[in-house]
Amino acid sequence: MTITVNDKIVEAKANETVLDVLTREGIKVPTLCHLKDMLPTGACRMCVVEDMDSGNLITSCSSTAYDGLNIKTHSPRVTESRKMITELLLSNHPDDCLYCVRNMNCELQNLSNDLCVTERRISGLKNKLPIDRTSASIIRDPEKCILCGRCVRVCEEVMDVACIDFVGRGNKTIVSTAFHNGLNVTSCINCGQCIAVCPTGALTEQNHFTEIKEALQDKTKTVVIQYAPAITVSIAEEFGMPYGEDVNGIMNAAIRKMGFDYVFDTSFGADLTIMEESAELVDRVLNGGKLPLITSCCPGWVKYAEQTAPDFIDNLSSCKSPAQMQGAITKSHFANTQNIKHEDIYSVSIMPCTAKKFEAQRKEMTQNGISDIDAVLTTREFVKLIKMYGIDLISLNPEIADNPLGTRSSAGKLFGATGGVAEAAIRTAYHRITGEDLIEFKIPALRCLKGRKETKVKIGDLELGVAVVNGMSNARELLDEIRNGRDDIHFIEIMACPGGCVGGGGQPINLDPEAVRKRMLTLYDIDNKDSIKASHNNPYIQKLYRDFLGEPLSEISHKLLHTHYEKRDVIL
Amino acid sequence: MTSEVLTKYPEVGRDSLIPILQDIQDVEGWLSEESLSEVGRHLNLPVSKIYGVATFYNQFRFQPKGKYHVQICRGTACHVLGSSNVQKKLEQLLKVKADETTKDGKFSLEVVACIGACGLAPVISVNGKFHAKVTPDSIKKIIKSYKSKKDD
Incomplete structure (x- = not known):
């Protein structure tokens, strides 16, 4: 044709x-x-x-x-x-581009430039609407909304949340929540996919730049930072490098230049999560515990479970997320070994995620009233911070992260892509059951951007059923199958964002799916090349258990690294 | 009461949303957050979607009616004879906007298209009683008379 x-x-x-x-x-x-x-x-x-x-x-x-x-x-x-x-569209749009977080990265601004709009010919009535700052993660500014409906569709169709919709009619139409409630009381899971698709600055994240800068200035504070596995493969494009390039080394150097005292890698926390979670999995499989075990790394999914799928709360792993585990170890064992008072540590995390901002302020994520993590930066904000501090990233020499919380296995690194947690957990669960390492680490069936993947893994006599889903709509489908009696799955990895964390709602704004794919491929590449491919082989993880935690699922592990979740009442 | 209404709609789908909302409003006088949540559970629809649909139509209200429900006609004849100024004055006197209810629950204001009394334009109706040829000045007295009315 x-x-x-x-x-x-x-x-x-x-x-x-x-x-x-x-x-x-x-x-x-x-x-x-x-x-x-x-x-x-x-x-x-x-x-x-x-x-x-x-x-x-x-x-x-x-x-x-x-x-x-x-x-x-x-x-x-x-x-x-x-x-x-x-x-x-511009006729009732605020004239504050210079002060807008999306300045130079706004589709409306670009269009207006491409189409040579050089004067305001039409002046419309501006709609005066309040900004919603109630959410720990997301800010909604309806005045900047052009009613394209992308956020509404993503929220409903991909995320199965639908906490926002078109409200009203005609020129009074706005995107809003039911009864114009604050996002904090709605079913919003804070995933930030709405921000990722918003063409303008109507949706942005809550930022904590001021607090972080203050902490960096404060001589009494030891400022510790950790970065999620996906970060090192996601910022290159913001500095003119190709999609997915791993800039771990120069990123470490940049962080030190900003004045952070310790640079840690959340992939270490991921290794720790795997130690605990695979022990939990093996325990549940061998001792008749609640199955399937479902991961709890993703705070978007966890909130979804609490409010929308409370019948699966007992299936959730009791493990905190890698970032929170790392935060808890930083303000306990690490602080003790360095003779720093817990309250003198200011702990920052860089996450590809807006829901992590919500997670960090959950009351479950504290020890004696002190938050394990004090501030969360999204990838976007981290890029801004690098530019704010005038750091020429490309000219830096690579450096390595600090120990003990900076050495990782490549299994921990895989957490950044959909299927990565499952692969990492299988590696360590296999070792826990058989006492040996897998011969072939890679599980090709779990390696792609598809919304849903399944496989069976032979561990001794056991055939472990594993499912991986990303996007909450895909999760809902799978959960419905289990509700209807499906019982051949032992372990489920659920990530809210399409593609997992590499496609997270805190990542650089980019609608090109190639960006997400390249980030994922780099993570696989790192896994191919690294020598330590399983969390239990990470020497610093072994040392942490020897010196402090004892065994996975020990009493102290339970106190610091595990939590519990409860049904949450929101407007559904 | 919402649950009683819903018993009349067993095993229905989202296409029954509007009749259900109309029924609830008939019974309760307005659509509350709790009612819409219940409808959401019944139809398996997010509340935001229901609110989106309901706010599309002028017929639904989201605040209870006041003791005195004031309808101001904004039809053509009333408009030509100055009902827009009457509405402005009403909003100013009652300190509410169209489709809102005063904090003390005494008055609610609704803008309607045409009540079919063009010969009396501009016209308002208070609990069904018509007041003809109103002006921003006369409206003051009318509201005052309802404000001072003893419970009847």
Whole structure:
């Protein structure tokens, strides 16, 4: 089948949208509401092209290509129409680009630039709406919202949360929660996927720059920082390097330049999680505990479970997340060995995640009233901080993280991608049951960006059923199967964000799926090359158990590294 | 009361949402957060979706009606004869916006399209009693008379 695009004949496949054809042909058609792999809505009208036969403007995102279609993508009528829409969107948009967190990274700003909007021709009534700052993670500024509906769709279709929707009608329509409640009392799981797809600055994260900068200035504080496995493979693109490049070494150096006293790697915490979680798994499998065991690393999923799937709370691993385990060890064993008072440590984490901000302030994540983690930076904020401190990342010499909480196995590093926790847990569970290491570490069935993966692993006589899901809608499907009696799965890894943490809601704003894929591939590459491939072989983990924790699931482990979850009442 | 309404709708889907909401409003006079949550559980729909649908239609209210329910007609004839100023004055006097209820629960204000009394324009109705040819000045007296009314 062929269509005519700008007087040239172009091949098109059946059931392909016009937009898909144009993208493949290298013709950039602007869109504000389009999201790849999701049903089109045609809401923003930005992607219109001129149908030369009917003379109509059609939305390329929601029109299927058909044989003989004849369109122009940049005719005067089309560009005028796009420009007019942009001007109308700007007519009631706040004029505060310079102060906006999305300045220079805003789709509306870019469009207005591309379409040469140089004056305000249309001045509309500004809608005065309050900013919602109630959430520990996410700030909503309805005045900057252009009603594209991406956040609404992601929240409902990918995350199965649907705490926001279009409210009202006509020019009074806004995106809001039920009864305009604060996000903190809604079913929002703080995943931040709404921020990741928002074309403007209507959705941003709560930031703690001031507190962190103050702590760095405070001579009485020992400021400790840890970074999640996904961070080192996610910031390169923000500094002009290719997607997914691992910049661990220069990142360590940059963090020290900012004045942090200790640089730790959360992948160590991930190793620790694996020690505890695989022990829990083996215990439940061998001693008839509640199965399947479901991971609890992802604070988005944990909140979803508490409010939407409380019947699975007993299935949740009692392990805290790697970051929180690391935070707990930092303010206990590490502080003691360094003779630092617990309250004199200021503990920061860099996470690809906005829900971690929520997690860090949970009351379960404290010891004697002191938070295990004091401030959480998203990847985006970390990049900002590097720039704020005037650090030329590329010119730095690589450095290694501090010990004892900076040495990791590559299993811990794998946590950054969907399926990574499952792979890491299997490696250590295998060792725990058989006393030997796996011969082939890699589990190819768990290695891709698919929303749902399953496999069976032979451990001695046991056939361990493992499932991995990302995106809460996929999780819901799987949980429904289990509710309906499926019992061949022993272990489930659930991550809220598509692709796992590499696709997290705190990552650099980038709708290109290639970015997420490249980050994942780098993690696999690191796993291929590293010599320590299993958490239990990490010498510093072994030392921590020898010196302090004793055994996995020991009393002290339970006190510091485990927690419990309860049903949570929210507006569903 | 919401649960009683819902018993009339066993095993229905989301297409029954609007009739259910209308029924609840008939019984309770308005749609509360608790009611919508209950409807959500019944239809397996998120409350935000229900609220989104309900706020699309003018007929639904999200605050209980006041003791005196004031409807101001904003139809064509009333508009031409100055009902917009009457509405402004009403909002100023009662310190509420359209579709809101005063804090003491005494008055609620609703804007309606046309009550079919164009000959009396501009017209307001208080608990069904019509007041004809109102002006920003006369409205003051009318509201005052209801404010000072003893319980009847």
